[in-house]
Amino acid sequence: MNDDDPEVTLDDLAAYALDAHDADEGAAVAAHLASDPDADAVRHEQALRAAAGELAAAIVEDVPPPPGLRLQVLAAARRRRPPAELVAGSSPIDVHRIELSRAILLLHDLAPEDWARPVDPPEMAGWTVHDVVVHMATNEALLAAQLGVPVPGVPEATVDNERRTAQARSRHAGRPPALAIAELEASAEAADAVAAARGEARLDEPIGWWNGPTATRVVLVLRAFETWTHADDVRRAVGAAMVAPPPASNVTMAHLACGIVPRLLAARGAHHPGRIVRFRFPDLGAAWDVDLGVVGGVRPAGDHPVDAEVVTDAVALCRGMAARLPVGDLDRTVVGDRRLVDEIVAALPDLAVL
């Protein structure tokens, strides 16, 4: 592009990129650009327009819109294009990707003063937001390493959760929080790339994890579940509302949660071979029968009688399992063996120490 072109000059492109033409002149520039999409002029204009966008992004202060605008926008969007129907849970690969990306975007929005705020989980006494993010990052780095793509600059090699976190916290002490975010992001992107490349066909392959070889699909969902939990820990610390994962991700997480119930009971010495509990989650439109004698023994709910049926909120159940909701606060409706359900509910927070 040069000033020899009589039709559109560099000055014209800049004015166009700034939306500083009147309608007719703007249309003429647009037509010129459209006439040769591969021309240098197109590339120049795109770069200039992108720069203008970054100018706005850097300069313009956020102004909270009127509270009612959010619902108005979402309703208008829904009218124009219906959302995808929730048919089944998301793949573990997608669940992992979504929760990691959501957490990373949250962390990028934190104010400088947020990083030193204390978090409230009892097992994290004395921890700050920065410590939680370091913990998230080191566990994600472990996933990346176990998938064969260790992230450069992460020296922690142990699989032991507590030791690994202690080492990472020591390493990150006094360092800018941006480094912890960068490690988390690099690890998540690397792990996601490998998981996606391997695909659904290899999700049952075991990788080394905290309690020994564990199916990739389980580790991915556990990582997503843990990330969601800690992202909410951060939200509470900075005064933001907790946020549930997308419904399709919830289905996958709740399904895994149900499959873990037999293990939670067994860890307490409670064995109920052959007994079936039906979980109904109205918030997901999902229901499963769980064989308490089989870890992972989850099937779609049938019509046959079961030992107990419990109706509850899936997000609340997961939060209970993460020890982020007191199990006494888990609202539920039970038909059948109430004591069996109470035993299950009491065991939910044990996941955190399994």
Place this chain on the structure above:
Amino acid sequence: MHRRHEASWAERTLVERLSGGDESALAELYDRYGAFVYGLAVRTLVDRQAAEDITQEVFVSLWVRPERIQLGRGTLRGYLGTLTHRRAVELIRREEARKRREGRVAREASHVPDTADAVIRSDTTGRVHAALARLPAPQREALELAYFQGYTYRQVADVLGIPEGTAKSRMRLALARIAEALRPELNERSERWT
């Protein structure tokens, strides 16, 4: 550790979810960027009702036509900035055309906004601020009038009392310096626009 400020993996994931019809992704997009989009619309239009309308248009358009989202250069926030600004200025042009038809007086020059006090969010914003601070005052003035007041280059020339070609040239030089400061992030080879 150098971090590119192109649209990140996390931002691209959000856009992919949008494309897949995940309504919660649209809600997250609004929650993250709604205040920026509305803020830019208010700054450009002044009229808050009009700013609400533009904000709605921007997010609905993203939802209805996600395939149009271009994340090849810059950040998602920057992309939303370009989208918002274009729609806001289109509204300004329509209003001006209507006023001309009605024989009403063209809008008067108003206070040139001060870009000096915005929050530094990241390396990218720091570089933008540094580039702005280094701009000669005439270039900065022309840029701010054109971009943040929605003036055409002719109106900029009129307000500043300079030839139209000079107005365009100042705008080009100012924007080129911003682009140069962001060259690694915008994935642009060393081109000279100055």
